[in-house]
Amino acid sequence: MQITTEEIIPLLFFLMLVSSAFVMICLGLYSRRFSGNPAVLPYQILMFSAAYWALNYAIELSTVDLSLKIFIQEIRFVVIAFIGVLDLWLVLLVLDKAEWIKGWKWRSLFVIPVIIVLAALTSRYHTLFRYDYGIDLTGPLPTLTFSTGPLYYVHVGYTYFLIIIGLALLLLTRGESHRVYQKQRILLFGALAFPIVLDIMFQFGWTPVHRVNPTPILFWIVGIFYVIALFRFGFLNVVPIAxxxxxxxxxxxxxxxxxxxxxxxxxxxxxxxxxxxxxxxxxxxxxxxxxxxxxxxxxxxxxxxxxxxxxxxxxxxxxxxxxxxxxxxxxxxxxxxxxxxxxxxxxxxxLETEIRKSEERWRSIVDGAPFPIVITSISDNKIMFVNQRTIRQFNLSYSDLIGRNTEAFYTDLGTREQIIKTLQVQDEIDDAEMKMHAGDGREFWVYASVRKIQYMNQDAFFISFADFTLRKNLEETLKRKNCELEMVTFSLTETNKKLNLLSSITRHDILNMVQVISAISEIIAVENQEPGFQKQIRMIEDAGKTIQNLIEFTREYEDLGQKNPIWQNISQTLQRASITLICSGITLITPEKPVEILADQMLSKVFFNLIENSIRHGRGISIIRVSTELEGDLLKIIYEDDGVGVSQDDKLLIFSRGFGNHSGLGLFFIKEILEITGMTIREEGIPGEGARFVIRVPEGRFRFT
Structure with missing residues (x-):
């Protein structure tokens, strides 16, 4: 997705205004460290007021609601009406001339700003300040348009007048001749003049962006001027000191x-x-x-x-x-x-004593660490420090390690060069995997964590190792075993394919023979009508049908679990499985809430066999209802019919292989299909009131759609 220029400009101005406010708030808070100086108070008020102005303006430019824009600009004048007073107050305090505006003179400075604030807050009800509001959407930002009344010009003129007085005092008041004081006055002059220049540009429409005032965006520069003077020249507390x-x-x-x-x-x-x-x-x-x-x-x-x-x-x-x-x-x-x-x-x-003791404690802790620690010089790659665990790990003495180049211990110098290259752009590396060798030639794998530090007044690397050779060997063994397992799995798959083919051919041949037996039985039954003989023929036919059912079951059971489970909608699966109900007059009610379960792709066989079981053993059922409900973290799928139900003695036996009057495989097959994805099935109905089969689906294997 591409961002257009029309979207970038509003976002850019919003971020600049918020950033300006953040900088000015930080400057105001920072000046608290000079709280003993009287000039700090107007500076803080000025910075916080300008920050409020910037945030207020950011909100105004972000909305196109006319009423909200008018309200935002009205409350803006609560602070900007006093900007001129704050600037003059600050100049007088710096020049040590605050006594010029004591008493009634000081109070009189606030008369016009207070009137301006009241006029701004009530501007919707008169034409003395601003009126005929509208929104200009022709530029990149939605700006407020208005007509100006006489009090607005009083506000602008009064603010300019006070700031110009401050500028004149800086130029005309005699001060120290030393150039450091002259630089201070130049900084203050620039801080006062800069916002006036920006505001004049805005008033005459000379700004880069139509109708957008750059003053609150750039007012943080004024704060920076003050801070530079504060840091370098003591601007807020410079007085001639003997x-x-x-x-x-x-x-x-x-x-x-x-x-x-x-x-x-x-x-x-x-x-x-x-x-x-x-x-x-x-x-x-x-x-x-x-x-x-x-x-x-x-x-x-x-x-x-x-x-x-x-x-x-x-x-x-x-x-x-x-x-x-x-x-x-x-x-x-x-x-x-x-x-x-x-x-x-x-x-x-x-402090030096504490540092020395701390270094001794540090050395004691590091030396006794249960893992190797090495400090190497960045300039020449030589070892400067090793702990006891390093000595044992590399099977070398302390003297053999100290001063030795680290290249001697890497089996792959490319790994070392890569680590050094990475540390040129960042100060630390964690868990870099590398292979090293000890003094006796033994090779081992380690995870290395590297930090840049100062050690003995030198730039150095602090390196700690974690030996994972055993794990690496186990991983290699596991990979080898996995390869062997894949080969065995492949062989089993191929063998299974051949067995399935053989089974398919065998089933086909057996079914053909069963068909032959059935056909011959029918011919014999027609030719010989003796009752005793007919009974024996029916036994042969029943045995043939049983064999046929068993063969069909083995075909379906062979496919069980061969394909990955999939998400299946219960209602849709029921509709596919209920084909036998079309001509039976039995009503099927499916779940109200759409729900899917993760089950074997033979899930439809589950419901088909349940429906077939109800029809065969229910003795005149008229309705089958399937519903769902939650049981803790489980989902219950409840299958009910209005037949005769299942006797208490048969409840635990019906899912056994071979139980029942038919093939004895239907419910057994259901249980096998469900168990593939961790589901269970139980019969919980009341005998004589219908069957009630409850399938429980574990957490994570169902979802409502």
Whole structure:
């Protein structure tokens, strides 16, 4: 099935609008990490409002119902009427000018948007905002057409006015001269101007798709502008920060020493570290006196080292510091002192210890794993690690395996190359089947799972093996046995064909002889009319008929199960089997619900024999009823007649071979046919009230159609 352009464009626009909304929601949620900054709030509201706009527009473009389209565009103005206010608010917060719109000025900004929202929500009842709605179906998307009233132009003009004020403030308000601040303003200017350009294009009909506003589709770009500024330039919290504030609030202890080892400067973090909670450290104090309780630090201050690790005991634990020292020079290159920075790396050291312990635990687990594990270098294919099970599997020592190229263990290098080629496009492979050989030449089959990992600062393959040699050998043996079985089956089939041919010829010859006997009996009966002699002739004729019935039964029984079972409709099968009822005056009632059962293709013989049995033994029956009902997971097929029924003593015997006054094979044959597909048959009628045969069909062998 091909998708036309008329179907692709609506779907494409719907996906773009939903994707735009998703991106803006994610950006709004992500900005929560900067919740301490006041500019984050208008940014979040702006992103969530724009996301609502995009989703609202996607729904509108997806429907051709005029009333629904009008309602959707009415509720859209609940958010877009305030876009201009949000943009101006954001600019003022970034420029640190929020005090310009405090009090009544702030509240007055919302007067016109509130009026616009009320006018939009009631636009069906007046012509002040939008009216004369219709649907334009000439383009690829069903768009809403309307006439605009004065309040609509007030909305557009007011939104443009507020955004233009924001743009003017960015251009005219004096800021920092550093280029990083200039780039920030350029980003903000672009974020404000971009949606105006798009909306102007829409208002004048310059958009690529007729009557479709691209602003909500591309508004996510505005959000990206903000986020880039946030990540790279600290856009939402950029304010001029003096150097002294950075030093004072820096959590890293910083100390400046003069050339004679006096303290020239230190921040509060360094003062707290050297003196505890007291403030006894003085500028100009010798470092040896100020840090008297930390001899290790004093030695570092007077050493020639520029970096080392120091430890210091506090009230609860020993903390580790990364100490770095840098010489300070004047503009003439004369040494003026030393700058010492202390970085608390206690958490890092604890993490390193945990990692080391984790690696030891990992190595212990891997080494004791009940299956072979190998780590190989990607660059040179050499073995870097093996566990104990690998050593036993390959029958080589640890030293013989480590550093050895993996090519030595593959019986087919093509398999190895295929695995490497696959791992160039994906990071893992599961259950790759390959044949390998051990150090003693023994070959074995494995399933290999391969993962890309970092091991000892190298790209490596983590390989685990599962030996399935025994299973492989069993599969090969099974294949061989299956081939032998197929040959035996073929031979049996051919033999069976020959036996069937012989049986057919024999039956034909026997029936011919029976016909001869019957003909001779009739001639003798005509020539000799003595009563005693006539009785003997009838016995000969009955014996001949019995032989004929037995021969016919063997022919039908020979075909039993020769063909695959098929789905057969019960009612249709009954109609074919009820040919004997045409002239008998007996009414046949078939099941009301159409149902099929999976049965041998001789199913019609089942119903034929049941009907014949009713006619022969029912003694004047007038109706035969066949119905179905469920019994748990089984289906019951109920065959009933209004004859004399079956005596209690005969119920369990009637399905035995040879039982009855006729051939004794009819009901036996029925049971054999049904058992081929797992069905059973029982006689459950009440003697004197008619026969009732119940066939039970197992689950999965019946279906209602």
């Amino acid at each position: 150097r002294s504030r950075v030093i004072e609030e820096m959590g890293m202890p910083m100390i400046t020493l003069s050339t004679d080892s006096r303290i020239a400067d230190l921040n509060p973090a360094a003062e707290k570290l050297l003196s505890g909670d007291s403030t006894q450290i003085r500028i100009g104090q010798y470092i040896a006196s100020a840090a008297a309780s930390w001899p290790e630090f004093i030695l570092f201050c007077f050493s020639s080292e520029n970096r080392t690790e120091l430890s210091k005991q506090d009230d609860t634990e020993t903390r580790i510091y990364d100490a770095s020292m840098e010489l300070l020079y004047s503009s003439e290159g004369i040494p003026e002192g030393r700058l010492i920075l202390l970085t608390d790396i206690t958490a890092q050291k604890k």
